Amino acid sequence: MRRIAILAALLIALGACATSEGGSTTTGGPTTEPAEATTTAGPTTTADTGFPVTVSDGVNEVTLATRPESIVSLSSTATEMLFAVGAGEQVVAVDEFSTVPDGAPVTDLSGFTPNLEAILGYEPDLVVISFDPGDLQAGLAAVDVPSLLLPTATDLEDSYRQLEVIGAATGHVGEAAEVVANMQSDIEAILASATPAEGVTFYHEVDPTFYSATSASFIGQMYGLLGMVNIADEADDGTGFPQLSSEYIVSQDPNIIFLADVDFGVAPESLAERPGWDGMTAVQNQAIVGLDSYLASNWGPSVVDLLETIADSAAEMAPAS
């Protein structure tokens, strides 16, 4: 009862945003209409509403009767996407690793070992996750809380699709399309000016035991967009994240080393101390780039920053040809 009362209060407070255009549905697929919603400059919130709405996260279809006003996000990328499309005010709680943007309501909820009761404690009307350990979605469905499962994007298109799904589910279709359009033009601009990266070989380190990421992974594709050559591709084991041997890395002698584990205590300087690594070209030239662990593990709008970091490093550290 209390939940309904709160919802009602919120709906009254946000009366301006309430349904005004009838109950037609919008799906999460590529949207072409939003152009009309954003004829004037700047995002508008009122034009996007169209609840109830049915969206698909790719596996399940979820119908939202009204605009969700207390969203719980257990995925740092989903949090970033929610705020990017302008649904930040509708978010009541995010998981411990949702550090972007600054104002997000971080709680001690865990996205890796989610606790159903703790989530329900926030009385959510929409839960967004990137990982279901087995029964989280089923548990939420049992108490009629709609949820979206948006796992690590397979490619940029999938990332755009997730933004559109989040936009549709939260009543921000137009802004989502705008975010996607901005990402696309930013990425195009980076690619247009990043020709020096073509053919540059690299090793991307996920952890200090030489787990890497192949071009099949999302992050691997970012390097691929720049035309860079991934030494881990030889070792593709179907997961996208094979463990390489030290021998192999040393013998490949990549041009640049990207460390996605600097935030977990691996200092770029320490690479010279690894057995046999001190003679590697990248180590001697100090062509070692520490990647922010947040950037290296997310697939939201901040991939633009990741791509820029990679492109800049490649331009700076690529061998003169």
Add this chain to the structure above:
Amino acid sequence: MIGSEPTTEVAPARIGRKRWLVATGVLLVSTGLALLVGSVSIDPVGIGRALLDRIPFVDVSSGLSDVETRLLFEIRLPRVVMGGLVGAVLAVAGAGYQGVFRNPLADPYLLGVAAGAGLGATLIIGIGAGSVLVPPIAFLGGMVAVGSTYLLSRTVGGRTTTSLILAGVAVAAFATAVQTYLLQRSYDTLREVYSWILGRLVTVGWGEVLTLAAYASVALTALVLLRRLLDVLGLGDEEASALGVEVLKVRRAVVVSATLATAAAVSVSGLIGFVGIIVPHTIRLITGWSYRVIIPLSLVYGAAFLILADLGARTLVAPAELPIGVVTAALGAPFFLVVLRNMRGSS
């Protein structure tokens, strides 16, 4: 009857020259193979010449490139040596526990020693103390674990084979639970513990080899010297006392040595299962029950076994790696079953 170990069986107390030759041959062949084959192919003749070149006063040109030389001496060789050391240590420690507890199923893993040592190592890595402290604290954790296992089995279930193993499983489960709790509480700092748990020889260099060699030489020497007394213990406490053996002291010495060896191995290489039970058992099935034979042969064959297992881990899916624990289990279990079957058929 305590345990299920036959004590009256006549077993050769000495290792014949032929057995020594075979064991040494197996170890040499394994080492050679592991040096020649890797995820990167290097000219075998060059490897041979490069190794000769390292012998004092011998000067031959290997014809290997600079990268290949570094690869051989700084990555491949220390890894092979480390595999051999860890294998020897785990196998001999397993044999030692089996003798002291008069229990054919005793093993660093089933007794909870490895889990206890792992918990100690996790704590040290977690608070960010220097890596020098990891082996001693792992040793402490291992001693607490084996002590708890022994006391639990005595108080709960008498002195049967199963009660010791059940107590060990309970202690291991408890230590693992605490470790998992710690890992979940501080995901960031303990991330490296995750890959370490699965057993890792991938990052080994000469520094780790020296650390383990220091601990292992002490522990292994002690266990080899104690091998005769383990045979006497096999006669039963009263008989052993009657023969003038200080049963309690011998027990303590063996347990401390075996735990020290296990803890040092666990500290540098993570949790690698199966070696401590398979190697001594296979030797026992072939040569009989005397620890005077089992302990030295476990040392040699344990080393060869892990060198070969690591060769598999390095090359089967090259240039990717397989977790070594997966290889030891996959190789060890069927091999053990075959030996067991053959022995039953012939006797």
